[in-house]
Amino acid sequence: MYREILTDLINWKNKDRRKPLLLSGVRQCGKTYIIEKFAQDNFKNYVYINFEKSERIAEIFDFDLDVKRIITEIGRQYKTDIIPGKTLLFFDEIQECPKAITSLKYFCEDLRELHVVCAGSLLGVALRQQNISFPVGKVNRLQLYPMNFKEFVIANDRSDLIETLKNWTTDREIPKLYSEPLTKLLKEYYIVGGMPDVVKAWIKNHDYEEVEEIQNEILSDYADDFAKNAPISEFPKIRWVWDSVPVQLAKENNKFVFSHVKEGKRAADLEDALQWLNDAGLIKKTELVVTPELPLSGFTDKTYFKVYFSDIGLLRAKSKVSPETIINETELYRRYKVAFTENYVLTELISRGKEPYFWRSGNTAEVDFLYEQKGNIIPVEVKAADNNQAKSYKQYCKKYTPAKGIKLSQKNIGENLCESTPTFSIPLYLAWNIDAY
The missing domain is CATH 3.40.50.300 (P-loop containing nucleotide triphosphate hydrolases)
Structure with a gap:
């Protein structure tokens, strides 16, 4: 592939x-x-x-x-x-x-x-x-990361969609001829993810049961790695943290909280377990940027962070969200849909060589991701649906006046201007082409 x-x-x-x-x-x-x-x-x-x-x-x-x-x-x-x-x-x-x-x-x-x-x-x-x-x-x-969405689309024999859209005019809407198959492929990517063995099985048979069987085998192999390679004293803690990630990511305030991992446990008890998972590449931490200045790494609060999975398909399998739930997009799936969408965008940014952070102003406003690009700080607002109201994003732009910004949602392509910031609104399925905007 x-x-x-x-x-x-x-x-x-x-x-x-x-x-x-x-x-x-x-x-x-x-x-x-x-x-x-x-x-x-x-x-x-x-x-x-x-x-x-x-x-x-x-x-x-x-x-x-x-x-x-x-x-x-x-x-x-x-x-x-x-x-x-x-x-x-x-x-x-x-x-x-x-x-x-x-x-x-x-x-x-x-x-x-x-x-x-x-x-x-x-x-x-x-x-x-x-x-x-x-x-x-x-x-x-x-x-090397799990397969990103672009690689997934190509593996599904739709490289024509990538070739068509990679140089697409930035102010032209995408017709249904292209948007509908990409929307379908994105849902499938949320289910299948990017682990090559899983993708290979999906391409061959298009069988969700087989996909879940292989994903569960991979998750079991990871658990075996905990037992084989982690210090004995850390093994149960690693399992607790690992099991906690999907639940905490789906919370409305999805900051990772150590006390929510296991009752009575504090950061000092679980930090090494979290670091083990991070060193193994199984999770990715994004830290809060207090003041968005360059370099972003110099203005972080390392005690305030979110935790994501390295692969969206494994997150879905670990969360036990059925393929049918994602395909039908029921209202009961709203909270996890937001979590999956954020995790998807995070892995897409990383696969494009970005180092994402996020910004939050108290409990009143948040921008999902920030990254550095050629001397600029790019804010990225992520919406799981086609609702493109972004009060937090506008508040950030008003306060810090970034040179440009991105909104990712289910809406079609377009350029929305904040008062001070040119902002491209692009479909989630175009996150792989974010540098073009």
Whole structure:
């Protein structure tokens, strides 16, 4: 399936000052598949080492970190020549071999002409928990996320919709010829999400029961990761926090509150569990910006944040909201519809390279997301329906006069002008093209 990160991988391959590449991403988001696809299309051969499955290979790194000796011994084990410029060397689940992580420094310094890629599902957790000598400044880094909506549309054989709308005139409404299939696909994306195995099953059979079965298997695998990789003392706390995220996100004031996770528990009891989930890539925190000035990271209240899932489909499955509920959009689904829509926009912004925050003025006004773009702060108002009344957004614009802004809702395209801020109103299904506005 098409993944946008392939372009980034090719750019990395052709860099003059290329370093070993560290590819991070939540478990089962497609890291191994995409590197193998990249290798097959761009190299004469590649060597794949999974340190989780091939534990004995780690012994090659025990003697010393002479990278020429290392690749000679690896080549002998796999009965192939490892040739700089022609071979891709792929270390998978590298967190299982700390010395292999350390060796990246020497691959960078002594054998930079060899293309080396590393991946790890729980690398963030491992680096925090283990005493690993990380090669700071000696690696390039990329992050792979679950499939975004654009990739989902292309996987559903509707790349024509993407091609048609990517250069669409910004003041022209979108006719039903395009809006209706995109609206349908967006509902399906809320149900299926972007985990590649789930998307693959959906494309093949269009069976919601099969989709939910695979999603529940992934959620069970994540729970097994908690038990296997988390400190024993943190395991139950991680489960409590994980179970609490969908419920708290659906609250009207969806600030994450530690005391709502488990009765009698406070932030000091649960902060490490929340950080574990964040390091594992399973959740994403967005912090409150008190004063929207550049850089946004310098004006946050780190004690006041929201928590989202990394994948909208897994959030839907974890919340036990049926596919029929999303398709029919019943009124009883109103609160979770808002939560799902916010989570969808959050993951779309992240997949576009944004670092989202949010703004709130007491309990009276809130702008869902803020991000930096070429020296500007872009406010993004998110509406789950076609109601485009946005009092909080207008209050923000009046107070801070941003240069431009975005409203995402079910309404068709249009340009609405606040008193001081040019604001594009675009459909939710165009969040992937937000930079065009």
